[in-house]
Amino acid sequence: VEKRKQRIEKIAKSGDKDARAELPLLERIIEGLGEAKPVRAQGLNEDELEMIKELTLLTAKPSLFVANVSEDEVADYSANEHVKRVEEYAKNEGAGIVVVSARIESEIAELSDEESAAFLEDLGLEESGLTKLIKASYALLGLINYFTAGEMEARAWTIVNGTKAPQAAGKIHSDIEKGFIRAEIVSFDDLQACGSQNAAKEKGLVRLEGKEYVMKDGDVTHFRFNV
Secondary structure, eight states, X not given: OHHHXXXXXXXXXXXXXHHHHHHHHHHHHHHHHHTTOOGGGTTOOHHHHHHXXXXXXXXXXXXXEEEEOOTTTSSOOTTOHHHHHHHHHHHHTTOEEEEXXXXXXXXXXXXXXXXXXXXXXXXXXXXXXXXXXXXXXXXXXTEEEEEEEOSSOEEEEXXXXXXXXXXXXXXXXXXXXXXXXXXXXXXXXXXXXXXXXXXXXXXXXXXXXXXXXXXXXXXXXXXXXXX
């Protein structure tokens, strides 16, 4: 950052407006880092973050803390002082936190889906620590999944939250985005409840969406296109 500041100072002296705008930002970042304050906790807005994007500062990246607790505490860790300290530290850094039990996760890894579901229920847990970690990571990065399914396979596609249907189709193939007509969509929860695509259609749960549709997490999608 200091080297960048020195270069910007030279450019600013020539009257460059962008350099003059960036210089005080770099000075503020350097001051914050000198106080052991990560960039992500310095209150930078989107424009300021974009201004320093090419610096790829490590402490500007989103962060997530994972706290490991015993099997007895994973369902209720409210009395764990260590977790409280991590929560406070994460809050001060503008970071998230997920609490897991590594021992439970290692046991789940050796079980079938049915066995792990029963095991979690006995522990009073709705989902595994790994699932919580994946969800928290996706939320932190602003990502969602949509699904495509056919006779041979079903696939999940990761996109940025806020992506419109044509651009989401482009994740599969650029030709689908170019020739996009519309998307046939049903939510995963509705599809699971109905049991099949046809049953969901009979209940009016399958929608036809156009180019302006913003994809939602869990959309099960069939893209119609022509090239």
